[in-house]
Each structure stands twice: as C-alpha cells, then as structure tokens.
Amino acid sequence: MLTSLSVCVVSLALFWMAAFTLWWQMHAWRTPETLASIRFEQPSGTGALSFSLLVPARHEQTVLEHTVTRLLESTHGRYEILVIVGHDDPETAEVAEKVAAAAPYQVRVITDTHEKKNKPKALNTALPHCRGEVVGVFDAEDQVHPALLSHVDHAFRTTGADVVQGGVQLINFHSSWYSLRNCLEYFFWFRSRLHLHAEKGFIPLGGNTVFVRTDVLREADGWDPECLAEDCDLGVRLSSKGKRVVVAYDSEMVTREETPGTLLSLLKQRTRWNQGFLQVYRKKDWRQLPTFAQRMLARYTLMTPFFQAFSGLVIPVNIAVALFLDVPVGVAVVSFLPAVTALVTFVFEVVGLHDFGAQYGLRVRFVHYLKLIAGGPFYQCLLAGAALRAVWREQRGRSDWELTRHVGAHLTREDVTS
C-alpha cells in the first residue's frame, strides 16, 4: 500500500514536471501565428541607435580574428567593437591588437587586469569604455550575421524594448552524439522556450547576442562578477525590475556557435551553468517579480537542472518498482505516465531535428535520428551528473570559472584559415 502510494505520488509529480516542460518547449509551434511572431521584423528606415559590441576573448587566438572580421562586415553604420583580453594572455592580445590595427576607428582593445578572471569581470571592465547607446555581447568564437545589427536596431525602435535577445544556435550537430543533442537543446531553447519566458515576463538571458541599452545596464551595475551564470542573472535582475525584454529568432540571423569539444568540457560547462542557476536562485532577485505565476515560473526554471537530474534517475527506478514489485495494475499504469511524457518529448525532438535541418539547410541523415534516440538516456545521465556536480561544488564553496575551450568546429575550413 505504501509502495503503491509513493509510486503514484512520485509518478504524478514527475508527470506534471515533464508535461509542463514539454508544454513550454513546444511554445513556438502552438499555432502558426505564434511561430510567425518569433521572428525579427524586416527593418525599415535607417538605423538610429549606436552599438558597442563587447567581445571577451581568453586563450581564443585561433577564432578571434575571424569573429571580429565578420563583425566588421555588418551592414549597420554605427557601431564599435571592444575586444577584451587578459593581461596574462599575450597570444590572444596579439591577435586583438592586429585586428584593431586593421580597423582603428571601429575596434579597440581593452585589457582586463583582474587577478582571477571570468567573463562578467571582463565585461564590467569594458562597460565604462562603451560609447554606444546599446551594448551587445558576443563570444570570441561567434559567427554573427552581417544584417543582425540592423534588425536589432529596428526591434529596439519599434518595440521600445530595454533588452533584445537574438537567437544563438549550435550548428555542428554532426560532430558527435552529444553535440547532436546539444544543438537540439539550443534549438528548442532559443526558437521556442525563450519566447514563452519573454511573454511571461521572466527571462534568463543568453550569454551572447544579447543587447541592452547602455544606461539600463549601467543603472543595473553591469554584470555580477561573482556569478557563474552572469547572463541568466542579468536577465533575472532586469525582468524583476520590469524591464521590457524582446526575443527574436530567425534561422538566417542567429549567431552560430560550436558545442564543447569534449564530453568533459560539456560536463564542465553544464556544471557551471547549473551552479550559476543555483546561485541566481539563491540571490532571490526573482522574488521581486509581481505575480505569483511569474515567481513560480522563475523558481521552476532556475531549479530545472535539478528536476531534470532527479527525473532522469527516478523514472527508470519508478518503472522497475512498478514492474517487479507487486503493485496493483492501475498503479503500474500510473507509473508509466512520466515515461510516456518522456516518449512524447522524444518524438517531438525527432521532429525538431528534422525542422532544424530544414531551417539551416543541413542534411540530417537517418543515422542522426538514431543517434538522437539512442543518445537520449546517456545525455540524461550527463545532465544528471552535471547537476549533482554543481550541487556538490556549490556546497563546497567552489565557484571558480571553468572555461570551455573552442576549436572552431562550427566554422568551415576556409573560414578559419582565410
């Protein structure tokens, strides 16, 4: 009786969690109108805003030049690029100085002299030097579309937004089984889920292709230098103060990125994010959100990694209990509910992969679908591992920055050498 009851309670809790996550994940495809509304509007008229684009780079000498060169191809007229390098990183600094010398009126190099370095400290170092009305953040390995700034400019002007978040997309889905899933996670997050967050008024921002009005950013004292998910934190702080955030995703206009090169670096990256989410949760800025529903969404979103870890571990146990212990058939059927929801999610992921291929003109082969399905449980284990590791590190007070290395797998060969 007690077993039955606990199986039912756990199953129903897991079911609701999975169902809500699925509901939000599929937000963009609810109706054709929703799908149409998530895109950038065609810009009209000439740009009115000026931009300061921050590009923090650390040991990224191989990809930095390409990124800045591509940023310089922008069709927008008024922008400056601030490359931020560390004082202990001469190789990257050399590349940065080289590109700055090539375009002296548009590119400047800012040197970050903090003893312990991380991304938010680098960004804060550059913030006083920004001359533009809008600050944009890019990572050193980003491939940015030339027309992006004009679209963002238009979005700022037509919506009166304080923040515009553009899409970011991992592209190298063919690299490995986990990069496939990683790409798809980004696809669902930026194409769908983030729009729901913008609509509901609580949004954890992404790490790049994020644009904030400079005065709003200064008023908020920039980024939190101690937070491991400074992007998420900024989004939570700004939306808690009622700032207007607009999200737009256009497959042409997304910033293209690469997945971490090894499984271990993915684990580290995910650990950092999870720990960052945990820090943001504990900072309690989200409690200022006006409505209960928003606070619940915040609570749930920030705790998601841990729910994910929990459900990944509990679903199999739950089914095993139902199958092998002697529980009534009805209870056994209830215990399958979370697994059924997980299956539905799986199916939508397969369709999502097809749509991803269609959106980006990439050829998705049958074997990729197989990898996607077969990799699911392992990826779940990875997520669970990262979540546990994050809790462990947070408990031990370890909050140093584990940087993800980039090799440029999302760039084609010509891109890197040219």
Added chain:
Amino acid sequence: MTAILPVTQSRVATLPAVPVPGTPREVPRLRGSRPDLLVCGVLLALILLVQGWNITGFPNLSDDEGTYLAQAWAVQQGKGLAHYTYWYDHPPLGWIQIAAVTWLPSLFFPDAVSVAPMRCAMLLVSAVSVVLVYVLGRRLGLRRWAAGLGMALFGLSPLSVVLQREIFLDNIAVMWMLVAFCLAASPRCHLWHHFGAGLAAAVAVLSKETMLVILPALLVTMWQHSHRDTRKFAVTGAVTACGLVGLAYPLFALLNNELFPGPGHVSLIDGISYQMSRAGSGFLLSPGSGAHRVLQSWLYYDRVLPLCGLAAAVLLVATARRSRTGRALAGPALAAVILALVALRPSGYLPAMYVIQTLPFLALALAGVSASVVGALLRTRPDRVRRWRAARWGAVAALAAATAVLVVPSWYDGNRSALTTDANAPYRSAASWLRDAGNVADPARTRVLADDAIWLDLVHAGYRPGTGAIWFYKADLDPAVARTMPRGWQDVDYVVASPTVRRDAVTLPTVKAALEHSDAVAVFGTGDDRIEIRRISRGAAR
C-alpha cells in the same frame, strides 16, 4: 514588462485556406455566438425530448446492453472489469466510462443500476454527440442552417433514436471520435488541440475497437486543418498521442500476464483472434444472408439517412479535389465511405450496432451536399445583376417541400412508435415475478439461467451474482461457472427463457437441456417476444 515581437503580417496571411462553402475562413467562436447557441439549443432540446421520452419502453432491452451495464456494475463494485472473467472481448474503457457516469446515481439508488433506468445515461452521451456534430459542421465551414440540419438528421432519424437510446459501446466511441474530429478541425491550427484529437481518438478506439478503421479519415481532417509551418509537429504529436494511449491496452494485458495465450488464463491475443474469426454473416447485399437481415433491420427504421447519406458521402469523396464542399467535408465523408466498404467485405461479422458509427458522418455528408445544392441554386456571379431571384428561391422552397413530404411521414411514424410503444413490459413482469417471495422463497439459494438484460435485476433481487444469477452463456462457456454445476442442468432451478436465450440455446448444451427439462410457470407477452419463466422439473431427471 516584456513582450514578444509583433506578428509579421505576411506570415499570418498564409494560414491554411480551408475551403469553405460560402463562409469566410475564420469560424466565429461558437460559445459567444448567440444565433449558434440558439439553433443548437433548440435542436438539442427537441432531440433530447424525442430520444428521452419512453426511453425505458422502447426498443427491446438487449442482451448486449445488459452485458455492458453488468460489466460497468462490476467495475463499480470493485469486482474487476467484468461480472465474469474478463476475456479481452472488447477493450474495457467503454464500460469503465459507463461505470463512471452511473456511479453517482448508483450511490443513491443502488437498485436502479439495471438496463432500463440506466439508459438515461445514454441521453447524456447523445446530447454531447449531437452538439459535437453541430460544432464539427460549423468548424468544417457549414452554414448555421446546414450544421443544424446535420445535427437534426443525426439526432432525429428513427434509426438514431432507436440505437442511441441503447447502452452500446459504439455510442460512447462515436462521442469520442466526434471530439477528436472537432479538435482536429481546430480553427487556430493549435498544436495541443491536435494532440488532444489524438488522445480522444485513442479513447474512442479503446471504447470500441472498430473505430480503428476511421483513423485515416481523422488524419485527413487534421492534415487539412494544420498549417504548413507547424504541421509536422501537430500531426506527429497527434499520432504519437493516439499510439501511446492505445498501447496502454496491451500494456495492461502485459502487466496482468495476459498478453500472450497460455494454459489456464485468458489473453489479449486470444480475444483478438476470436473477434477476427467470428463466423461471418455473409455479404451485405445478398438476400438471405445474416448481414442482409441486419441491413434490412436498419432500413426498416430509416432509409433516408443510411442511403442518401451514403450517396452524399460517396459524392463528396469523389469530388473532393474539385468541389469546395467536397474538400471541406472530406474527412467525415471518407469516414462514412470507409465504414461502408468495411461492411461490404464479402464475409465477416456485421453486428447490428455497426451502423451507429456511421450515423454522424452520414448526417454531415448529407447536410453538406444539401448546403451545396442550395448554394448552387442561389449563387449569382458577383458582377452580374441578381436575376430570377423569386424563381431561385421558389426552387429551393419546392425542393425543401418535396424532401419534407418524402421524409417527414416515415420519420413521424418511426419516432411515434419509439415514443409510445412499451416493448419491455414482459421483462419488467418477469423481473418482478422473480423478486416476489411468493414465487421464489429464497433467492440467495436459488440458481437461475438468464440473459444479461435481466441479470442485474436478479442481482438486486438477492440472487448471488455469477453463480446464483447465471448469465446463460457462461453455464456452458466459462469453466469457472461450469465447475459450480457438476450435474449440469440439474443444478439449475429456473430458466428465464427470453428470445435471446431460446435463439442461442441451440449451440449451448446445458442451456438446451435446461429448457427441455423444464416447464413454464409464468409467461409474459405473446409470440416470439414472449418471456417464459421455466422451472426445472426434478422429477423428470430421477
């Protein structure tokens, strides 16, 4: 304050152009439309009146109704999925729903859970179904009057009135299939509406497995009402939802260790192979076959809906590519055509309630074709002067009058007998005879062979369910029951010889012997419909 970007105009303009005869694509919200509520409300009241009046008296209580209700009763009592061993003859969701609907009344009036009074529960199902036919008609683009016509055809045809009064799983399954069609025709092309359509379709199939054959027609409707950009998610989601819920049934069997055949237990595979190998009732159109008799029994009540409806459905399917009405109603019309083709297979078992599943689709097809004919008569080109107005309207009026002359008298006759005939007096008398202590002193120690139509009455009268009140088939077919009757018919005290018992006794040795070794102690009714209560004559055996 946060918000998403405003809708890009060009994309919205590419919404699916669902072809609609004479109305714009945007279907008004029916809940907020007063004329729709009025039409629907008035028709609903009329249909409920016709279907509800004398619902206990006509038609004859059938053994199947009794079986489903007895199974629902077993679910309510926590005795499992059936009053005897559940053997996967049908998926159980249908009578689980009956159990849920009749649960509240059963708390207050436990004795009322018998076939005649519980037919009222079917009124609820009917009410939902007829409203859904109206909603579906509107969502598929029919004008208000045409949707109302479909609703009236579906709810008031004497064939519908007779069959929808009865506690049949098909009625419940039809309701869920209509829910599925309405959700599939979601005006907003909503992902979760389509997902819901898949769920509802699965519930329909688990209520009555024959619904499986209509699923392609549902898919067609969903395809038409999904947008190019979101279709792959919507349709895959719906198929997944339907499949996963449908799989719950084999999963249930698996968890009970009853999926595969084996010694000493029933199994899902056995149940399916029994249903597939049921003795065929012949070709529908060859006179003398069982299937032909079933067809005659349908046409006895109404010819308009089955024949004209089918013709309309065939016409719509044939013109689906060319005509707007054909395209709009392709889903329901296809459903009707598929069901007709299944019925026309040369050998196979055709149950009497089979036609129930086709009725809403026939009604919608007929209403669609009528709307199209009227539309053609009244249509003028936009640039031309309206000419011959009086003549056109006159033609419409003449057509309507001619149809009314043909239809109304036969429907009036059919429905009048449904509203006035008391066909079940013999059952009531037999039940009260067996309840009377002057006739049967100790019901708890008396064993009666009876059909399921009266089985619950016997249980309420104090006979032991299962082994005291014995469903007559089980005396021969269920080993668990046969074991309690080591001396065969001699262990029985009474037989309630209803038409069903007399008809099927031929193949049941114990029941046959019991009929032969018994004398009628009470007879209710006359002719073939009479019900005899026969006492086993012990003297003859000794």
